[in-house]
Amino acid sequence: MMFAVTAAAVLVTMALTLYRSIKGPTVYDRILAINAFGTLTVVLISVYGFLSGRPDFLDLALVYALINFISTIAVSKYVEFSHMGRPTGGDELGDM
Amino acid sequence: MALFLEILSWGLLIIGSVMLIIGGIGMVRLPDVFSRMHGAGIIDTMGACTILLGLTFQAGLGIVTMKLVLIVVFIVFTSPTATHALARAALHGGARPQLDEPVDDDPASQGEASSKT
Numbered sequence: 001m002m003f004a005v006t007a008a009a010v011l012v013t014m015a016l017t018l019y020r021s022i023k024g025p026t027v028y029d030r031i032l033a034i035n036a037f038g039t040l041t042v043v044l045i046s047v048y049g050f051l052s053g054r055p056d057f058l059d060l061a062l063v064y065a066l067i068n069f070i071s072t073i074a075v076s077k078y079v080e081f082s083h084m085g086r087p088t089g090g091d092e093l094g095d096m
Numbered sequence: 097m098a099l100f101l102e103i104l105s106w107g108l109l110i111i112g113s114v115m116l117i118i119g120g121i122g123m124v125r126l127p128d129v130f131s132r133m134h135g136a137g138i139i140d141t142m143g144a145c146t147i148l149l150g151l152t153f154q155a156g157l158g159i160v161t162m163k164l165v166l167i168v169v170f171i172v173f174t175s176p177t178a179t180h181a182l183a184r185a186a187l188h189g190g191a192r193p194q195l196d197e198p199v200d201d202d203p204a205s206q207g208e209a210s211s212k213t
Binding site: 002003005006009010012013015016017019020026027028029031032033035036039040042043046047050055058059061062065066069072073076077079080 | 105106109110112113114116117119120121123124129132133135136139140143144147148150151154155160163164166167170171174175177178179181182184185186188189191
């Protein structure tokens with residue numbers, strides 16, 4: 001019962017986050033919304049594991065959290081510098 | 097003791113659900129990128145970590161608890177890092193925080209305002 005309420009709250013929040021990621025005026029809004037969506041996916045996988053009585057999906061949640069972090073960092077860096085390597089200007093922006 | 101743990105777990109799940117919805121509303125209604133990061137921070141820290149902690153009290157002591165604690169620790173470490181990188185990319189890409197009164201000297205004006213906004 002309580003897991004179903006939590007899963008419903010997670011789904012509502014996913015809908016709000018997805019609205020922001022579609023509507024968002026800048027690309028940073030979309031990256032932020034997709035990052036929050038990935039975190040909500042981790043929570044939903046965990047809650048669904050407990051809801052169905054088999055909490056064996058937590059490995060998937062752990063791997064999803066890892067991939068979500070890496071993808072957010074990579075997309076931020078790509079949008080900032082337009083490529084994945086260090087900037088060639090020699091300024092202090094290469095350490096992100 | 098089991099009843100106490102059950103009530104504690106339910107309370108944490110309820111608090112986490114409310115915080116998730118509050119963060120979602122904040123992400124929809126707040127005005128610019130830097131204030132929407134506040135809503136995303138509420139979703140990540142208060143919502144997700146509280147719900148996973150409530151699930152920890154449901155699971156008992158074992159490998160499931162270990163995995164849940166590992167997910168919580170990972171979210172706590174990576175969410176501020178990702179938000180920091182994103183804020184830096186947004187500031188470098190030309191997005192500016194919305195202010196009430198205009199300021200004279202822009203402290204981050206060395207990143208030229210590009211056309212990415």
